[in-house]
Amino acid sequence: MSEVSTVDGRTVRVALLGCGTVGREVARLLTEQADELAARAGAPVELAGIAVRRPDKHPELPRHLLTADAGALVESDVDVVVELIGGIEPVRGWLLSALRKGKSVVTANKALLAEYSAELSEAADAAGADLYFEAAVAGAIPLLRPLRESLAGDRITKVMGIVNGTTNYILSAMDSTGANYAETLEEASRLGYAEADPTADVDGYDAASKAAILASLAFHSRVTASDVHREGIAGVSSFDIAAAKALGRTVKLLAICERVTADDGTESVSARVHPVMIPRSHPLAAVGGAFNAVFVEADAAGELMFYGQGAGGAPTASAVLGDLVAVARNRVLGGRGPRESAHAALPVRPHLQTPTRYHISLDVADRPGVLAQVAHVFAAHEVSIAAVRQRDRTSTASLVIVTHLAPEAALEATVEEIGKMDVVHEVVSVMRVEGED
């Protein structure tokens, strides 16, 4: 039995930590939909307190609920802690303390989960509490519950998609209107999509945290953010976007988590986040603005696609409220949500071994034999060429090469050697490609 007491044996008392973009929408929905939530949870779900950094800055919230002392609110007589502050410390300590006392936790904090979900899950299991985090990946889209529950009987082989709204908003604008990178990022922050420090978005940290969470759930293993190969969009230039367009492709920041089976049958996990050129006919190419979309491939289910709003206050609050009703229901009826499932304990495959395909755009000297010299470097690294396109300029020619699958290490070595060739004036764009043309 948990030590938690409720007000009258039935009311579920909720501590809300943080009342920013997402927290304020959660507080609004909790208040506006109190009767319906009570009916669905089986008991009233009562906001017992709201922790914010500066209570005086929140005249819109009931004064008696506000506190600047989140730690004390967690320790007070509450059943559930909803954490919408973000970051690792001091949040980690508060949530561990809550879970150890049997209080359930709902959080949208992917940065924390991508590092400490094992520790948090163990604390939850030991005390019989719930840990739910649907809002942490792909905002409103029900994705983690399908992975944890609906697909628990299947064998997932790949999870791939757009999981960061801010960077998708920027890349979509760059592709459609040639918009300026910095201005579009500012707009994404204003709309509530970006993290408090938007470098977490543009440098791929946010997507890498989400990839770690997805890979852990999909492959029943423990994958942390540092296991994920990460590249952001800061290096994506207008040349890259134009090169993609010329090939009938577009650039997206993708999280790609794969189950890799070696020749001897041993399995490992590959998890990476980087910009990718995909054909404009690919379903992910049509995902614009702050929308997210994720493909899941499983042995029996085949291919599934999850699509919807991946960022923003109200969409993210929808996922938080869904989790809150679930944990409240578990408290009222007795029962537990899914526990951590890490029994497969698959190792993470080093990024340099990952098979991938490159698109390489070069400015080369316009004279006979150059293509053969460049092709020779690919052959020397055992990288096979799938397509070549050449266009003459005045004294230089542009050469576009798309490879077949090759290990990342071989592709990197090929590009490095090509960059040093006298006949190569400039390596204009190097990007990975996914999907058939």
Ligand SMILES: NC(=O)c1ccc[n+]([C@@H]2O[C@H](COP(=O)([O-])OP(=O)(O)OC[C@H]3O[C@@H](n4cnc5c(N)ncnc54)[C@H](O)[C@@H]3O)[C@@H](O)[C@H]2O)c1
């Ligand atoms: N904004 C989104 O679209 C979105 C989507 C999914 C997940 N998330 C996650 O949700 C969480 C919150 O994001 P947000 O966009 O609402 O952030 P935000 O910066 O708008 O809000 C954070 C809130 O936390 C409060 N806070 C900060 N430090 C505090 C402290 N020490 N004590 C008490 N309160 C404190 C702030 O006052 C603010 O109210 C983050 O983990 C974020 O990654 C956000």
Ligand SMILES: N[C@@H](CCO)C(=O)O
């Ligand atoms: N900053 C995140 C919020 C949603 O997790 C994004 O842009 O996707």
Ligand code: NA
């Ligand atoms: Na989600």
